[in-house]
Amino acid sequence: MYFKNSVIAIIIIFAIIFGAKTFFSNLIHVGYDDNLSLEERIKPSGQVYLAGDIDVNAVKAPVKTTAKARSGAAVYTASCASCHSIGILNAPKFGSKADWAPRVKRGIADLVKVATTGVGAMPPKGTCMDCSDAELKAAIEHMIK
Template identity: 45%
Template structure:
């Protein structure tokens, strides 16, 4: 009888430990995030604010263009340098717009601002040219 009681006691202890360990394991391997589908209660959360209108040339420059054009990375004309911009500007703004939108030499299309409209890119070109006279 003592043996049977010992076996039952050990089984209860091991079983309790297994449950505790199982819960600990489950909490460690639980997903970090979750997906919220349209129609779910969590989908009613407010959406992040979106810009009210088009970005200004200064804003586009400050967010994207400055990375290369402030230091002249890979031959990019530096903002504020008339010597860098004069030969380019002499080709006309339409050429500058075409190069900025479609990419030119080391510059990728739209200068990596895929979400920018053509008009926003043109505004950034105008901002850089006007600031480099």
């Protein structure tokens, strides 16, 4: 009787140990036998391209945007009105003959030039950094009308 119980106890203990081993090794299985994932894991984080690795002629030149030029009114509203509508920081006001007359005398080309570089509190390009000269000119013409 005593002997029989001991054998059963030993079998149960082995069963528990083996069960636990299988359970945990499945749980934390990291797959070292998996060569592909091993290579993935240890590969360098960057790759070096040498001259000639890439056919530069095959790389397409960036497509030039052929977006239509914005109208003077659109540019004015988006970029210039914040200051020029009510004359913030002494900016010449929209449509004000008194403010613009002395400037217009210098010629539109000069106004475009000064608007591009900025002057005093007037920021370069009036903050419209992607504006073309033509768009700036249109915005100025819209303001001095």
